[in-house]
Amino acid sequence: MTFDVRRASLADAVALPPIERSAAQLFRLDPPLAWLADAEVPDAAQHLQAIEQTYVWVAEKSDGQLTGFVRAVDINQQMHIEELSVSQAFQGKGIGRALVAAVIEQARAMRLDSVTLTTFRDLPWNAPFYQRMGFAELTLAQADRHLHEALQSEILHGFPPERRCAMRLRLI
Ligand SMILES: CC(C)(COP(=O)(O)OP(=O)(O)OC[C@H]1O[C@@H](n2cnc3c(N)ncnc32)[C@H](O)[C@@H]1OP(=O)(O)O)[C@@H](O)C(=O)NCCC(=O)NCCS
Numbered sequence: 001m002t003f004d005v006r007r008a009s010l011a012d013a014v015a016l017p018p019i020e021r022s023a024a025q026l027f028r029l030d031p032p033l034a035w036l037a038d039a040e041v042p043d044a045a046q047h048l049q050a051i052e053q054t055y056v057w058v059a060e061k062s063d064g065q066l067t068g069f070v071r072a073v074d075i076n077q078q079m080h081i082e083e084l085s086v087s088q089a090f091q092g093k094g095i096g097r098a099l100v101a102a103v104i105e106q107a108r109a110m111r112l113d114s115v116t117l118t119t120f121r122d123l124p125w126n127a128p129f130y131q132r133m134g135f136a137e138l139t140l141a142q143a144d145r146h147l148h149e150a151l152q153s154e155i156l157h158g159f160p161p162e163r164r165c166a167m168r169l170r171l172i
Pocket residue numbers: 023024026027083084085086087090091092093094095096097098117118119120124125126129132
């Protein structure tokens with residue numbers, strides 16, 4: 001299967017909620033996190049706004065079908081990945097890695113200091129994957145305010161705090 005990664009256009013917004021819902025089915029593999037598979041996701045209008053105001057890339061198959069997306073925001077010289085999702089049928093084919101690589105490339109082009117994210121420390125498709133891409137887990141003392149806020153907001157949504165971590169890829 002071949003796919004391209006490109007910046008999202010406004011017309012892509014409608015395709016993103018189903019991708020995020022499909023991606024989240026993977027959490028059923030971890031029963032305490034299975035509820036995430038049924039959690040509400042941002043709607044097309046919210047994606048539309050994000051495409052206008054943040055950095056969103058999509059992965060597109062040669063037939064035009066969108067299979068994944070990543071959304072990142074530029075905060076204090078850091079590119080922070082807010083969401084990364086690949087539809088269940090297309091996982092494990094290198095799309096997630098290519099989407100993260102697009103964020104890193106953009107951050108380098110903008111001469112930002114780092115790329116950051118929060119994730120599950122112990123799920124094989126989360127922290128271990130980012131670690132292989134060069135990200136390192138941060139202690140709470142090392143994490144900037146936006147990372148503390150992201151972790152806090154996830155805890156308020158019911159994420160188990162002991163399983164969450166902040167990670168950073170240094171670019172300078
Ligand atoms: C995370 C996610 C986007 C990765 O997308 P993907 O297209 O499957 O990613 P890739 O095929 O590029 O694989 C990425 C790495 O994860 C590993 N991986 C992917 N799926 C995996 C699985 N189900 N179990 C174990 N490892 C897995 C791959 O081996 C690969 O490692 P490598 O590139 O270092 O060899 C996808 O799993 C997903 O949508 N998950 C649900 C939502 C989520 O967890 N988002 C991330 C929030 S921080």
